Amino acid sequence: MVIFADVTTCSMKQGLVFNIEEFAINDGPGIRKTVFLKGCPLRCVWCHNPEGLSGEPQIMHGHDGDEVCGRLVSSDELAELLIKDKDFFQMNGGGVTFTGGEPTRQADFLMEVLAILKGKVHTAIETSGFCAEDVFRKILELTDYVLFDIKAVDNDIHRKYTGVDNTLILRNFKTLSFSGKPFVARIPLIPGVNDSLEAMMAVRDLVEGAPGLERVEILRYHKTAGAKYHMVDREYDPPFDTDAVPEIHDVFKHCIIL
Numbered sequence: 001m002v003i004f005a006d007v008t009t010c011s012m013k014q015g016l017v018f019n020i021e022e023f024a025i026n027d028g029p030g031i032r033k034t035v036f037l038k039g040c041p042l043r044c045v046w047c048h049n050p051e052g053l054s055g056e057p058q059i060m061h062g063h064d065g066d067e068v069c070g071r072l073v074s075s076d077e078l079a080e081l082l083i084k085d086k087d088f089f090q091m092n093g094g095g096v097t098f099t100g101g102e103p104t105r106q107a108d109f110l111m112e113v114l115a116i117l118k119g120k121v122h123t124a125i126e127t128s129g130f131c132a133e134d135v136f137r138k139i140l141e142l143t144d145y146v147l148f149d150i151k152a153v154d155n156d157i158h159r160k161y162t163g164v165d166n167t168l169i170l171r172n173f174k175t176l177s178f179s180g181k182p183f184v185a186r187i188p189l190i191p192g193v194n195d196s197l198e199a200m201m202a203v204r205d206l207v208e209g210a211p212g213l214e215r216v217e218i219l220r221y222h223k224t225a226g227a228k229y230h231m232v233d234r235e236y237d238p239p240f241d242t243d244a245v246p247e248i249h250d251v252f253k254h255c256i257i258l
């Protein structure tokens with residue numbers, strides 16, 4: 001958990017960060033710092049980051065007692081912290097990835113940080129794509145790389161397991177596809193939810209052929225995520241068999257399993 005000084009007076013936007021992970025190797029090119037922004041409008045029943053759902057600071061019950069999850073930080077303070085590793089990132093082809101939660105939930109703050117980092121540090125966002133289209137376009141202009149999560153192309157399945165309609169997500173995905181921006185399509189593979197051949201083929205039809213697509217990444221479901229829920233006073237009760245092994249269908253041209 002990263003600790004920032006208290007922000008009291010600042011003209012820059014402030015954002016709520018709940019973690020910064022060092023040496024991340026699966027969040028974009030090279031070795032990266034991954035910044036977790038608080039707040040997400042989705043409620044995926046398998047979510048691995050329940051502490052990122054609320055857009056407010058909250059008490060997290062840990063082994064060593066309670067602590068506050070979520071620290072306010074100004075955009076220039078965060079950018080300054082990230083720029084310190086500029087040479088390291090340049091050496092290994094890495095950079096910074098913003099995730100969450102859903103990073104576009106704090107769009108103004110995110111855009112300010114991205115604007116400061118532009119040209120200095122390689123940036124990526126990991127997003128569900130659930131964000132206003134004009135905002136998504138602006139963020140796309142400011143970032144170098146995108147990890148776009150695709151939970152389900154079928155809207156009924158999407159609504160049932162994430163709580164939101166995917167029309168906006170698919171529109172933003174189209175915008176990303178046509179932009180030519182390099183990206184990875186990420187599929188959290190959930191047993192009995194989106195692991196059918198039909199579901200995989202629908203994702204394949206959506207993503208294959210997009211100019212910027214580098215590869216598909218399949219993220220395995222881990223039921224260990226459930227352990228964190230009680231720490232933020234939430235119940236983990238996913239409506240699928242958490243012991244089932246999801247089927248992996250070989251339908252993509254370039255795909256890795258994480």
Ligand code: SF4
Binds near residue numbers: 043049100101102128
């Ligand atoms: S989009 Fe990501 S952070 Fe939000 S609920 Fe789904 S898995 Fe969790």
